[in-house]
Amino acid sequence: MKTIFVNEKDAVRNWYLIDASEKPLGRVAAKAALMLRGKQKPTFTPNQEMGDYIVIINAEKVAVTGSKKTGKLYHHHTGYVGGLKTFTFEEKLERHPTEPLMLAIKGMLPKGRLGRRMLTNVKVYAGSEHPHEAQNPQALEV
DSSP states (O other), X not given: OOOOOOOTTTSOOOEEEEEOTTSBHHHHHHHHHHHHHTTTSTTOOTTSOOOOEEEEEOGGGOBOOTTHHHHOEEXXXXXXTXXXXXXXXXXXXXXXXXXXXXXXXHHHSOSSXXXXXXXXXXXXOSSSOOXXXXXXXXXXXX
């Protein structure tokens, strides 16, 4: 078998729209990470950015099960002594409605330059409005 290599500029990259309202956080993030990596394509290469663009709307209405609203913690260190900041899922959603979803997707992507570049291809919006109508994104069911 011959290995097929496709240049990143020659790759066909589509736009997809995911509505996250009342959908589990992990399932939305897993589907988005899969599409961002391009693992569903026959030309998938682990060291290239071949994935699609993802637009996620209604991120503020994402669902979590059990007691994760108050029990799931996000940690951030300021860099100063004693500078550990901790937020619950509710507080994070109230302050930055798109951040829990972005952090979940970021954790599912490769670490390093490639993962950071893939993360720029996901656009997360708190409400149902988004400025990507011109790209004509296809609805993607989770």
